[in-house]
Amino acid sequence: MFERFKMSAVEVAEAHCDGPCGVYDPAQARIEAESLLQLTKKILDLKVPDTGDQKAGTAYQNTLTRFIVIKEERAELAKHHLLVLWTDYFKPQHLEKYPDLHDLFWKSAKLCSAVKQEISLEHAEELMDNIKRVHEIFWETKGKDVPWYTAS
Amino acid sequence: MREADWKDRILVVLGRQWAVRVSGNSMCPELEDGDIILVRRVRDLGVGDIVLAAHPFKKSVTMLKRIAAIDAAGRMELLGDDPDESSDSRSFGNIPVEHIRGKAVCRLKHEDDKKSAREKHERHEI
Numbered sequence: 001m002f003e004r005f006k007m008s009a010v011e012v013a014e015a016h017c018d019g020p021c022g023v024y025d026p027a028q029a030r031i032e033a034e035s036l037l038q039l040t041k042k043i044l045d046l047k048v049p050d051t052g053d054q055k056a057g058t059a060y061q062n063t064l065t066r067f068i069v070i071k072e073e074r075a076e077l078a079k080h081h082l083l084v085l086w087t088d089y090f091k092p093q094h095l096e097k098y099p100d101l102h103d104l105f106w107k108s109a110k111l112c113s114a115v116k117q118e119i120s121l122e123h124a125e126e127l128m129d130n131i132k133r134v135h136e137i138f139w140e141t142k143g144k145d146v147p148w149y150t151a152s
Numbered sequence: 153m154r155e156a157d158w159k160d161r162i163l164v165v166l167g168r169q170w171a172v173r174v175s176g177n178s179m180c181p182e183l184e185d186g187d188i189i190l191v192r193r194v195r196d197l198g199v200g201d202i203v204l205a206a207h208p209f210k211k212s213v214t215m216l217k218r219i220a221a222i223d224a225a226g227r228m229e230l231l232g233d234d235p236d237e238s239s240d241s242r243s244f245g246n247i248p249v250e251h252i253r254g255k256a257v258c259r260l261k262h263e264d265d266k267k268s269a270r271e272k273h274e275r276h277e278i
Binding site for chain 2: 010011012013014015091093
């Protein structure tokens with residue numbers, strides 16, 4: 001009787017904020033960090049044309065500028081997605097289990113800035129490592145076994 | 153929150169208590185999204201009670217919040233246990249007692265029994 005009752009005439013009461021989708025996934029930050037890593041590699045691999053070749057020089061400037069502009073944007077997006085996880089998803093009870101959580105997010109946000117400002121393969125890879133750790137902690141808190149993967 | 157017993161079920165049949173499904177996580181960890189609780193009309197409400205209340209600005213919405221304080225005019229300050237997930241008196245102010253429909257008294261069903269069992273297992277309690 002009660003099972004039927006539970007499924008039918010049950011009033012619903014809201015216990016949330018005005019706009020909660022409740023959907024979080026570190027994959028958003030991972031995708032942006034992967035882009036940063038690839039862009040950093042592409043910039044480092046870009047060949048500087050011989051001086052005097054104006055056409056090649058213009059093409060080089062154009063490509064480099066585009067890489068830098070996209071890297072700037074992606075770094076901001078990576079930081080944004082990390083901050084959303086940090087401030088909206090993670091709760092004090094998570095911090096009790098993962099005491100290095102604040103440090104992890106703080107350093108990750110700093111790395112986003114470093115990758116934006118520099119052409120540093122080391123920092124881009126370090127950012128990916130940090131986001132992998134965020135991924136592990138996040139899915140542990142969800143009680144789900146979600147393996148880490150990359151798109152590139 | 154305590155689990156419902158046979159007396160609570162009788163009170164439901166008699167119409168003295170009714171079931172409410174929790175939607176959202178503002179009352180975590182006490183109440184989780186999907187939990188079903190029993191609510192009862194009571195006269196004596198106090199700070200710390202979880203209450204079912206009508207939203208002051210949205211007629212179709214009822215909400216579950218905890219009484220954080222009662223002001224001199226008898227109005228209730230309602231807050232969610234998880235402030236990051238809650239819209240409450242911080243945004244709509246204190247509400248009159250007439251908006252309180254009942255007090256949450258027990259839990260009829262926990263949404264994530266499997267998860268709870270797993271957590272206990274991890275703590276080596278079972």
